[in-house]
Amino acid sequence: MGNLLYTIAVILVIIWAVGFFGYAFGGIIHILLVIAVIAILLRLIQGRKV
Structure with a gap:
């Protein structure tokens, strides 16, 4: 799940x-960025190794 x-x-x-x-996706792309950053932060907080 982590990978x-x-x-x-x-x-x-x-x-x-x-x-x-x-400039193809407009504002939706920034929502995707926020989701990606949250996912990375959750992974770092959990401390799991790759």
Whole structure:
């Protein structure tokens, strides 16, 4: 479950970067960024190793 959460977070950050530079997704991309950051923070707080 931890690896899946980390993978989703990385994918969301990549999608955010593409949307940020391409202006394709508008405001939704920032919501995805927030979700990705929360997922990464949860992983760091839990202290699980990759």
